[in-house]
Amino acid sequence: MLGACEGVLRTWWDRKAEWLDPAGGLTPRQASDQRVLATASAHIQAARLLLERAAQRADHAPVTPVLVAENQRDVTAAVELCCSATDELFRSSGIRVLDEGDPLQRAWRDITAARSHGTLNFDTAAASYTSALVAARGAEPGRGTAADLAGAPPPSTRWPRPRPAPSPRDRRPPRPGAPGQRGGGRRPGTGRRHGGGTVTRRIALFDVDQTLLAEKSMISFWRFWSASLARSGRRVPAPRTSGADRETLNRAYFTLFAGVRRRRLEEAAAEWYAHYRRGPDAYLTATVAALEEHRASGDEVALVTGCGDILVRPVAGHLGVLHVLATEQLTDGSGVLTGEVRRPMIAAAKAEAVVELARRLDVPLRECRAYGDHSSDLAMLSLVGHPVVVGDDPVLAERGAEPGWRFLSATTGPQPTEAATTTATTEAATATGKQQQQQATATGAQHMASGTALRHVDTADRRQHVGTVTGLVHAT
Structure with a gap:
């Protein structure tokens, strides 16, 4: 959905830019278009940040009922932002979007249809989030507090910040035993896994x-x-x-x-x-x-x-x-x-x-x-x-x-069906995440098993770490 929403913004901007005078610069003529451009782009960027934050939790934080609820909250909030941005862009696109073959109309229909999926309902996520915070008071030290409301994880569950993109001089993997590398560093293509060990990245x-x-x-x-x-x-x-x-x-x-x-x-x-x-x-x-x-x-x-x-x-x-x-x-x-x-x-x-x-x-x-x-x-x-x-x-x-x-x-x-994709994802989450699901509440386990939130860390013994980020992340 995020990728489709970004595509709508690019198409909208291409169409608006065509209407500019040769010396008009890059500012749309009408103040209303300026507001639509700024609002929609801000909503889309905010949605991406929410999904990236959910992915970061899934990769590095221990699975708890509160974390499951936080990720469901953030994913559904990202969906709301994407839909809001798409609606604004669609309404301001003029009469040409009434053509059924228009790319903006097709994207708007697809995004609106995806929003109706039960697992992406913000009201449901809001109720689950509130219940998880209430249940965590006293059950999980440091959870269900004002720090949770502000988005700050307690010290015991903080995850590492993502590393900045390497400069050209830093892109070569460290040599074993290189100065300043404790234990010689890690092999290229590997990273730390929560709880110890390393993971191997692959490309298909x-x-x-x-x-x-x-x-x-x-x-x-x-x-x-x-x-x-x-x-x-x-x-x-x-x-x-x-x-x-x-x-x-x-x-x-x-x-x-x-x-x-x-x-x-x-x-x-x-x-x-x-x-x-x-x-x-x-x-x-x-x-x-x-x-x-x-x-x-x-x-x-x-x-x-x-x-x-x-x-x-x-x-x-x-x-x-x-x-x-x-x-x-x-x-x-x-x-x-x-x-x-x-x-x-x-x-x-x-x-x-x-x-x-x-x-x-x-x-x-x-x-x-x-x-x-x-x-x-x-x-x-x-x-x-x-x-x-x-x-x-x-x-x-x-x-x-x-x-x-x-x-x-x-x-x-024929083409792969959405139902088949959802079923495959659900089965993978169910089969490989049993240990994490046992730690979560019944609500958290239900969301994880439904495939709403799946991320992995693939290791030599082929185990996966099931997190709580929606399949939407794969689409970005």
């Missing part, structure tokens, strides 16, 4: 076309795009699909969009994907299921694809993926696509992008898992400690005979 890397999506998305989108142009009487050339190497064909494809406003293509990509994902055989079901398992485990997930960044964003948003490594389409100073790309995200470029992502997230490549279907994915698959081949590409099949390589079926099927 997914190609898109014929790995997650059953069709080649660029060709599917072109059919959608050219059909819309044909209805307006415009003739368009077909993209080249053979007669050159993949990188040349990739560059040639994007020249077909030269002169198109980036915002217009973003809207078309969202419309295409909304239609595509309803197909009965739109996805490779085994790979999508693997992605959901990685998300439920709290792994970092990335899409690594030669598709255009504009085209793959709706896919990433729908599947809850934060990191997108795609072919970046370039624009001029006025937001119009030039037809050029920074670099096709193919073969060696994929491998380089993966190395950079792992470095930035401080995760060893040996802990990463990569999924690909074509020989052009070989460079990426060869980098990681856990490569997975999707389908039966002959080059990958030969390489996959080596130890440590796995195979997934390329069976196609």
Whole structure:
């Protein structure tokens, strides 16, 4: 929901900016628009801070009834702020949002529908929070006091502050026994776990076309795009699909969009994907299921694809993926696509992008898992400690005979349902959080088992720490 709300704000601002005079600067003309912009952006940023605070509690604080109630309170408050911001932006967007195909209207409908979910009801959270504070007076030393109302945890349960982003000189992991490092520091990709021990971070890397999506998305989108142009009487050339190497064909494809406003293509990509994902055989079901398992485990997930960044964003948003490594389409100073790309995200470029992502997230490549279907994915698959081949590409099949390589079926099927995702998350929370749930009250255990608040810390013995931050955090 937070990501969708941020998208509404970006779309709203793009539309307002178009109405400015050439010398008008970056201030909207009307004072009412200024107020909407400031209010909505403040609400969205406040919602993000609430969710980040809930995530911090879940990762580092011991699970107690008060903490469960605090996180439920903060998550539902973040939902209220997101909905308030979206309503303000929608009301001030003019008559064009009355079109059912308008991206702002679709986002507004989706956010409003999500708000109606019972676990996101603020009144319910308020009652639970009050009850937890009352019950904690005398039962939990230091809880149920004025410090709780001010948001300050008692000294016995304070968690560490998040570390600031490292500077370029600080990004290399400390050497064992380095001066100033007690015990030689920690290995890259590891961190402290509440109660002692360390945790290992992982990245799951997914190609898109014929790995997650059953069709080649660029060709599917072109059919959608050219059909819309044909209805307006415009003739368009077909993209080249053979007669050159993949990188040349990739560059040639994007020249077909030269002169198109980036915002217009973003809207078309969202419309295409909304239609595509309803197909009965739109996805490779085994790979999508693997992605959901990685998300439920709290792994970092990335899409690594030669598709255009504009085209793959709706896919990433729908599947809850934060990191997108795609072919970046370039624009001029006025937001119009030039037809050029920074670099096709193919073969060696994929491998380089993966190395950079792992470095930035401080995760060893040996802990990463990569999924690909074509020989052009070989460079990426060869980098990681856990490569997975999707389908039966002959080059990958030969390489996959080596130890440590796995195979997934390329069976196609419909889109993953929200019910299936919720059920999987609930089962994970129920199966892995029994110790924490025994410490919580019946109300806290109910919220944790319902999947309202799930975060993990994945360790070598595959145990998870179940916290109390909503699945909304995954969507941001």
